[in-house]
Amino acid sequence: xxxxxxxxxxxxxxxxxxxxxxxxxxxxxxxxxxxxxxxxxxxxxxxxxxxxxxxxxxxxxxxxxxxxxxxxxxxxxxxxxxxxxxxxxxxxxxxxxxxxxxxxxxxxxxxxxxxxxxxxxxxxxxxxxxxxxxxxxxxxxxxxxxxxxxxxxxxxxxxxxxxxxxxxxxxxxxxxxxxxxxxxx
Numbered sequence: 588x589x590x591x592x593x594x595x596x597x598x599x600x601x602x603x604x605x606x607x608x609x610x611x612x613x614x615x616x617x618x619x620x621x622x623x624x625x626x627x628x629x630x631x632x633x634x635x636x637x638x639x640x641x642x643x644x645x646x647x648x649x650x651x652x653x654x655x656x657x658x659x660x661x662x663x664x665x666x667x668x669x670x671x672x673x674x675x676x677x678x679x680x681x682x683x684x685x686x687x688x689x690x691x692x693x694x695x696x697x698x699x700x701x702x703x704x705x706x707x708x709x710x711x712x713x714x715x716x717x718x719x720x721x722x723x724x725x726x727x728x729x730x731x732x733x734x735x736x737x738x739x740x741x742x743x744x745x746x747x748x749x750x751x752x753x754x755x756x757x758x759x760x761x762x763x764x765x766x767x768x769x770x771x772x
Contacts, residue, residue, distance in 0.1 A: 597766055598758040600660075602751065604667035605733045610675050613741045621747055662770055673722070674734040680718050681731075685710060686738045693739060693746050693753070704757050707732065711757075725765040732757055 603622055606612050692698060692706050711731045720727050736754045740747050758766065 595755055595759050597663075597770060598755050598763070600663045601667055601670075601766060601770070602733055602736065602754060602758065604663055605671050605674065606737055608664075608668045608671035609734075609737050610671070611678070611741070612737055614744045614747060617740075617744055617747050621751060659770070666769060670726075670730050670733065673726075673730050674737070677714075677718060677727075677730055677734050678738070681714065681734065681738060685714070686735065686742055689735060689739055690742050690746070693749055694743070700753055700756065703753050704760065707735070707753065707757050708761060710735065725762055726769075729758065729762050729765065732762075 603618070606618055607615065612618065689707065689710060692703050698706075711728050714731050714735075715724060715727045718727065718731070732754055736750050739750050
Protein backbone atom coordinates (compact mmCIF):
# COMPACT_ATOMS: atom_id res chain seq x y z
CA UNK A 588 0.00 0.00 0.00
CA UNK A 589 1.67 3.14 -1.22
CA UNK A 590 0.46 5.97 0.93
CA UNK A 591 -1.40 4.81 4.00
CA UNK A 592 -0.15 7.74 6.10
CA UNK A 593 -1.16 10.15 3.38
CA UNK A 594 -4.22 10.23 1.23
CA UNK A 595 -5.21 6.57 1.62
CA UNK A 596 -5.77 6.94 5.35
CA UNK A 597 -9.26 8.39 4.94
CA UNK A 598 -10.21 5.73 2.42
CA UNK A 599 -8.85 3.00 4.70
CA UNK A 600 -10.79 4.32 7.70
CA UNK A 601 -13.99 4.72 5.69
CA UNK A 602 -13.85 1.28 4.01
CA UNK A 603 -12.88 -0.52 7.22
CA UNK A 604 -15.64 1.18 9.23
CA UNK A 605 -18.18 0.60 6.43
CA UNK A 606 -17.41 -3.12 6.44
CA UNK A 607 -17.64 -3.26 10.23
CA UNK A 608 -21.01 -1.49 10.13
CA UNK A 609 -22.45 -3.62 7.31
CA UNK A 610 -25.26 -5.91 8.36
CA UNK A 611 -24.02 -9.14 6.79
CA UNK A 612 -20.24 -8.87 6.86
CA UNK A 613 -19.24 -12.52 7.32
CA UNK A 614 -15.52 -11.90 7.78
CA UNK A 615 -15.36 -9.57 10.81
CA UNK A 616 -12.62 -11.63 12.51
CA UNK A 617 -10.40 -11.48 9.42
CA UNK A 618 -11.23 -7.78 9.02
CA UNK A 619 -9.89 -7.06 12.48
CA UNK A 620 -6.69 -8.95 11.69
CA UNK A 621 -6.35 -6.86 8.53
CA UNK A 622 -6.70 -3.69 10.58
CA UNK A 623 -4.06 -4.89 13.03
CA UNK A 624 -1.73 -6.00 10.23
CA UNK A 625 -2.08 -2.64 8.47
CA UNK A 626 -1.22 -0.90 11.72
CA UNK A 627 1.85 -3.05 12.30
CA UNK A 628 3.17 -3.12 8.74
CA UNK A 629 2.45 0.36 7.48
CA UNK A 630 1.65 2.81 10.11
CA UNK A 631 3.83 2.92 13.18
CA UNK A 632 3.65 6.30 14.81
CA UNK A 633 7.12 7.68 15.25
CA UNK A 634 8.82 10.51 17.10
CA UNK A 635 9.08 12.51 13.90
CA UNK A 636 5.34 12.75 13.19
CA UNK A 637 4.64 15.30 10.51
CA UNK A 638 3.32 18.57 11.82
CA UNK A 639 0.43 19.76 9.69
CA UNK A 640 -0.03 23.40 8.70
CA UNK A 641 -2.85 23.71 11.22
CA UNK A 642 -0.50 22.67 14.02
CA UNK A 643 -1.90 19.16 14.42
CA UNK A 644 -0.01 15.91 14.01
CA UNK A 645 -0.81 13.83 10.97
CA UNK A 646 -3.02 10.79 11.63
CA UNK A 647 -1.30 7.45 12.24
CA UNK A 648 -2.37 4.05 13.44
CA UNK A 649 -1.43 3.21 17.00
CA UNK A 650 -2.11 -0.18 18.56
CA UNK A 651 -4.44 -1.04 15.69
CA UNK A 652 -6.57 2.07 16.16
CA UNK A 653 -6.87 5.03 13.89
CA UNK A 654 -4.77 7.94 15.05
CA UNK A 655 -7.17 10.46 13.56
CA UNK A 656 -8.48 13.23 15.73
CA UNK A 657 -11.51 11.99 17.72
CA UNK A 658 -13.88 14.24 15.80
CA UNK A 659 -12.61 12.77 12.50
CA UNK A 660 -13.10 9.24 13.82
CA UNK A 661 -16.63 10.11 14.93
CA UNK A 662 -17.45 11.67 11.55
CA UNK A 663 -16.09 8.61 9.73
CA UNK A 664 -18.09 6.25 11.97
CA UNK A 665 -21.32 8.19 11.43
CA UNK A 666 -20.85 8.50 7.67
CA UNK A 667 -19.74 4.87 7.29
CA UNK A 668 -22.84 3.72 9.21
CA UNK A 669 -25.08 5.82 6.94
CA UNK A 670 -23.33 4.47 3.84
CA UNK A 671 -23.66 0.91 5.20
CA UNK A 672 -27.44 1.41 5.49
CA UNK A 673 -27.55 2.55 1.86
CA UNK A 674 -25.29 -0.36 0.97
CA UNK A 675 -27.70 -2.83 2.56
CA UNK A 676 -30.40 -1.54 0.19
CA UNK A 677 -28.07 -1.72 -2.85
CA UNK A 678 -26.89 -5.18 -1.80
CA UNK A 679 -30.21 -6.74 -2.82
CA UNK A 680 -29.96 -5.24 -6.32
CA UNK A 681 -26.54 -6.69 -7.17
CA UNK A 682 -26.83 -9.99 -9.00
CA UNK A 683 -24.68 -12.94 -8.00
CA UNK A 684 -23.18 -13.25 -11.49
CA UNK A 685 -21.71 -9.73 -11.16
CA UNK A 686 -20.03 -10.69 -7.89
CA UNK A 687 -18.84 -14.04 -9.27
CA UNK A 688 -17.36 -12.31 -12.31
CA UNK A 689 -15.40 -9.95 -10.04
CA UNK A 690 -14.31 -12.88 -7.87
CA UNK A 691 -12.84 -14.54 -10.96
CA UNK A 692 -10.89 -11.38 -11.78
CA UNK A 693 -9.50 -11.20 -8.25
CA UNK A 694 -8.57 -14.89 -8.33
CA UNK A 695 -6.70 -14.45 -11.62
CA UNK A 696 -3.10 -13.92 -10.53
CA UNK A 697 -2.15 -12.87 -14.08
CA UNK A 698 -4.17 -9.66 -13.87
CA UNK A 699 -2.43 -6.59 -12.52
CA UNK A 700 -3.96 -4.42 -9.83
CA UNK A 701 -4.55 -1.75 -12.49
CA UNK A 702 -6.47 -4.21 -14.71
CA UNK A 703 -8.63 -5.25 -11.78
CA UNK A 704 -9.26 -1.61 -10.80
CA UNK A 705 -10.32 -0.86 -14.39
CA UNK A 706 -12.70 -3.80 -14.37
CA UNK A 707 -14.07 -2.84 -10.95
CA UNK A 708 -14.56 0.73 -12.15
CA UNK A 709 -16.45 -0.52 -15.18
CA UNK A 710 -18.70 -2.73 -13.03
CA UNK A 711 -19.37 0.12 -10.58
CA UNK A 712 -20.28 2.49 -13.44
CA UNK A 713 -22.61 -0.11 -14.95
CA UNK A 714 -24.29 -0.78 -11.60
CA UNK A 715 -24.63 2.94 -10.97
CA UNK A 716 -26.64 3.22 -14.19
CA UNK A 717 -28.78 0.17 -13.45
CA UNK A 718 -29.68 0.87 -9.81
CA UNK A 719 -32.38 3.51 -9.53
CA UNK A 720 -31.19 6.11 -7.11
CA UNK A 721 -31.77 9.77 -6.56
CA UNK A 722 -28.40 10.23 -4.85
CA UNK A 723 -25.36 11.87 -6.37
CA UNK A 724 -23.34 9.65 -8.67
CA UNK A 725 -20.11 9.74 -6.61
CA UNK A 726 -21.93 8.62 -3.48
CA UNK A 727 -23.60 5.75 -5.37
CA UNK A 728 -20.22 4.72 -6.84
CA UNK A 729 -18.58 4.81 -3.40
CA UNK A 730 -21.31 2.72 -1.78
CA UNK A 731 -21.34 0.24 -4.67
CA UNK A 732 -17.56 -0.23 -4.55
CA UNK A 733 -17.69 -0.91 -0.81
CA UNK A 734 -20.72 -3.25 -1.14
CA UNK A 735 -18.94 -5.17 -3.90
CA UNK A 736 -15.91 -5.49 -1.62
CA UNK A 737 -18.09 -6.99 1.09
CA UNK A 738 -19.88 -9.34 -1.31
CA UNK A 739 -16.63 -10.55 -2.93
CA UNK A 740 -14.99 -11.27 0.42
CA UNK A 741 -18.17 -12.88 1.77
CA UNK A 742 -17.92 -15.21 -1.25
CA UNK A 743 -14.16 -15.89 -0.99
CA UNK A 744 -12.79 -14.73 2.41
CA UNK A 745 -9.19 -15.51 1.41
CA UNK A 746 -9.36 -12.56 -1.02
CA UNK A 747 -9.76 -10.04 1.81
CA UNK A 748 -6.32 -8.43 1.51
CA UNK A 749 -6.31 -8.22 -2.29
CA UNK A 750 -9.88 -6.91 -2.55
CA UNK A 751 -9.50 -4.46 0.35
CA UNK A 752 -6.28 -2.98 -1.07
CA UNK A 753 -7.68 -2.83 -4.60
CA UNK A 754 -10.82 -1.07 -3.37
CA UNK A 755 -8.69 1.41 -1.42
CA UNK A 756 -6.76 2.24 -4.57
CA UNK A 757 -9.98 2.49 -6.60
CA UNK A 758 -11.48 4.84 -4.01
CA UNK A 759 -8.31 6.93 -3.95
CA UNK A 760 -8.05 7.16 -7.74
CA UNK A 761 -11.72 7.67 -8.58
CA UNK A 762 -13.37 9.19 -5.51
CA UNK A 763 -10.71 10.81 -3.32
CA UNK A 764 -11.91 14.40 -3.78
CA UNK A 765 -15.50 13.37 -3.10
CA UNK A 766 -14.44 11.53 0.07
CA UNK A 767 -12.42 14.51 1.30
CA UNK A 768 -15.40 16.79 0.70
CA UNK A 769 -17.86 14.33 2.30
CA UNK A 770 -15.72 13.93 5.42
CA UNK A 771 -15.10 17.66 5.64
CA UNK A 772 -11.32 17.24 5.63
